[in-house]
Amino acid sequence: LIGSTLGGGIINFVSPSSAFFMVSFVMFLNVLVLRRLPSMFSIHRIERQGKFFTSIRETFVYVRSNKAIWACLLVVGINNFFGYSFESMAPKFAQDVYETGPVGFGIVLAAQGIGTFVMTGYFALRRKSIKNPGLWLITATTIQLIGSIGFSFTQTTLLGVISIVSLGMVSGVFTVTHTSIILLTSSANRWGRVMGFQVVMMGLYPFGSLLLGLTADTIGLAHAIRLFAVIGLLLLIVIWFRYTDLRKPI
Structure with missing residues (x-):
């Protein structure tokens, strides 16, 4: 930021x-x-959870059996793969499209952090809890994918910064809601392992960025961003109709 x-x-x-x-x-x-941080736990006091791969398999079975969590993880994977083109390609836009200098380049890179900071701060100060985080999650992901299409049309630093700040705010909603779903719908003794799957889905971001770059070399940067956003929206439509549990209040 x-x-x-x-x-x-x-x-x-x-x-x-x-x-x-x-x-x-x-x-x-x-x-x-x-x-200088104090030790938060002792390794000798950790309850053994069995063999490593057995634990992974059991957690996967648990995640698949909970349709809300499974759908949430799918949305996280889809958005991280297809919906963050505005983040990965912001430097390319700043250099080749906006043709901005070092200060403008830094502002473009900081824009998403500004938006995310504002939105997460709002949720932190918000007194009311989110009653339907799944609906919020799908809505935020949809807006982020559509917003990425809008970002691909920007031609100036000012419009680029405004669009990235706005998308950063939407990204803040996305982050808060998918974490809330996992915490609210999974048992406490499984939080760590379920969040491990959450991190795996978030880890699809660099692979999406790589494929986006390869696609941009073929059809052009702006067209690649739009193509990725459309694919993400189509997959999101499938999630909407296939996993109705995600849209139910928690």
């Missing part, structure tokens, strides 16, 4: 290599600070 903007400003005064050395030094200071 702040780092990208500062980085763009710093590069105006020092070389990129010097800026990276400065960032590395700050990260090293973080390591020193984190070493």
Whole structure:
């Protein structure tokens, strides 16, 4: 959020290599600070959950048996693969489409963080709980995919930043709701393992970015973003009709 903007400003005064050395030094200071954290648990007190692969298989069976969780994970995978083109391709837009300088480049990269920060802050201060997070999740994912199409038409830094900030806010809703669904619909003793599957689905993002880049080399950047968004929307329609449990209040 702040780092990208500062980085763009710093590069105006020092070389990129010097800026990276400065960032590395700050990260090293973080390591020193984190070493002072107290131990949160003892490895000897952890309850054994059985063999590793057996635990994974049992968790997968549990996830598949809970249609709300399974549908939630599918939506997470779909959105991370097809719906974050505005994030992965923002640097390319800043350089080739907006033709912005270092400061503008930093602002473009920070835009999503600004939107996500605002929205997650709103949910943190919100007194009422979300009664139907599944519906919120599907709505946020739909808006994010449609918004990615809109982002592909931007031609100026200002419009790009506005669209990315807006998509960052939607992404904040997406993140809060899919985490809420897992916490509310799974038993406490399975939270860690179910969230492991959640992280796996989130890990589809780099693969989607790679395929998006390869597709962009073939049909063009803007067309690739639109194609990915349309595919994501079609898959989301299947989820909407196939897994109605996701839309039910929790």
